[in-house]
Amino acid sequence: MNDPNGLLYYKGKYHLFFQHNPQANVWGNMSWGHATSADLYNWEELPVAIPCTPTSGIFSGSAVVDFENTSGFGSKENPPIVAIYTEHQNDESNQSQCLAYSVDEGLTFTKYKGNPVLDLNLPNFRDPKVNWIDGQWIMTLALPQEFKISFYSSPNLKDWTYLSDFGPAAEVGGIWECPDLFQIGDKWVLIVSLNPGGFQVGSGTQYFVGNWNGKEFIADDVQTRWIDYGRDNYAGVTFSNTGDKKIFLGWMSNWDYAVKVPTDPWRSAMTIPRELSLQGNTLVQTPIEKPGGFPEVSFTTNNGGIRIHESKNRYAEIGVRNGKIYVDTTHAWDEIPAPLVQEIPAPKTEVDFRVIADRGSIEVFAAGGTVVITNLVLVESALHYIETVGEVNNLKLQQLYREQQG
Numbered sequence: 001m002n003d004p005n006g007l008l009y010y011k012g013k014y015h016l017f018f019q020h021n022p023q024a025n026v027w028g029n030m031s032w033g034h035a036t037s038a039d040l041y042n043w044e045e046l047p048v049a050i051p052c053t054p055t056s057g058i059f060s061g062s063a064v065v066d067f068e069n070t071s072g073f074g075s076k077e078n079p080p081i082v083a084i085y086t087e088h089q090n091d092e093s094n095q096s097q098c099l100a101y102s103v104d105e106g107l108t109f110t111k112y113k114g115n116p117v118l119d120l121n122l123p124n125f126r127d128p129k130v131n132w133i134d135g136q137w138i139m140t141l142a143l144p145q146e147f148k149i150s151f152y153s154s155p156n157l158k159d160w161t162y163l164s165d166f167g168p169a170a171e172v173g174g175i176w177e178c179p180d181l182f183q184i185g186d187k188w189v190l191i192v193s194l195n196p197g198g199f200q201v202g203s204g205t206q207y208f209v210g211n212w213n214g215k216e217f218i219a220d221d222v223q224t225r226w227i228d229y230g231r232d233n234y235a236g237v238t239f240s241n242t243g244d245k246k247i248f249l250g251w252m253s254n255w256d257y258a259v260k261v262p263t264d265p266w267r268s269a270m271t272i273p274r275e276l277s278l279q280g281n282t283l284v285q286t287p288i289e290k291p292g293g294f295p296e297v298s299f300t301t302n303n304g305g306i307r308i309h310e311s312k313n314r315y316a317e318i319g320v321r322n323g324k325i326y327v328d329t330t331h332a333w334d335e336i337p338a339p340l341v342q343e344i345p346a347p348k349t350e351v352d353f354r355v356i357a358d359r360g361s362i363e364v365f366a367a368g369g370t371v372v373i374t375n376l377v378l379v380e381s382a383l384h385y386i387e388t389v390g391e392v393n394n395l396k397l398q399q400l401y402r403e404q405q406g
Helices: none
Strands: 004-010 013-020 031-037 043-050 056-065 081-089 095-102 118-122 126-133 136-143 148-154 161-166 175-184 187-195 204-212 217-219 234-238 246-251 274-279 282-287 296-311 314-321 324-328 341-345 351-357 361-366 371-376 385-398
Touching: 004 081, 004 234, 004 246, 013 043, 013 056, 031 056, 043 081, 081 126, 126 175, 136 175, 148 175, 161 217, 175 204, 175 234, 175 274, 187 217, 187 234, 187 274, 204 234, 282 361, 314 351, 314 361, 314 385, 324 361, 324 371, 341 371
Parallel strands: 004 056, 056 126
Antiparallel strands: 004 013, 013 031, 031 043, 056 081, 081 095, 095 118, 126 136, 136 148, 148 161, 175 187, 187 204, 204 217, 234 246, 246 274, 274 282, 296 314, 296 351, 296 385, 314 324, 324 341, 351 361, 361 371
């Protein structure tokens, strides 16, 4: 699997649709997989929601609960869940925006007979993210090779009117895709994924902070801001129907090596879900708490760190050195080419860290969640014990243990 799609919350369940190949663990036969959860951690996988056809794939998009039945697909008593997705022609001649709807709370979907609902006859025009904003549906989608995000409005999800474009701006090292527009407090955030051109290599996700005036997004500035400084957090978007709480989920991999990660029969995972807030014009990410807690370690330092071990010679190192927050996975990675060290300028004060580890990844939340680093690791068993390096304070462990010293 890869990109998360159609993230929504409805009647006590979180729905995760995702890019999925039902026939293999490499990219192809793109369809929408589907899973549901009551807590964002314990998931039940359901049958494929929207399958590909012999001539086209079901690319990324979003899903909404049409409470007012503006689409006419259901009723106000039984509002439809409407998926808005990109249909990609396998001959790469065209990408268009289409609808599918469910009247059984997302268990099954029917493709709209009037598809496509938006078609510019372009080979690269994709990833619609739709939200209900100020009494109308707003679609945010990408013109990948033009480094632009387009905005459209609709009263009914079927008839769309062009509003404006944003971009090019900030990072344009690769194609733009998988955008998301949402409000936090009195500010608006526009997320844009790009590949290649990430912080170090391959895939990455940047964001802009500004205002939405009902027609266009106006950024406060075009400074580069990264959602994640690690290698492995791409195409992330937020859940719909969660009120003021903005919950973000990303695909934990990188297109530079996604098909080479040595797992079988599965391949790829999602990040820990994070609640988003703003500190000035900087996003703050806070992990949604897991029932029973995480395997994690927290500490503070301005000149030290920790090593989280699988064995004596297999570990990841996290901390502050030479004035920089760093994550070093040199000893927890195989021969797949990738940057093994991430370094980001650190605040001059002591830096707080929260590090969540499992068998396949580490997710680092530093400086109050303003610096996030997500990396896959390749180890045989869980990262489960730690040692300290340099000066470390306020060390706390949960479901991990400290190596005996001396």
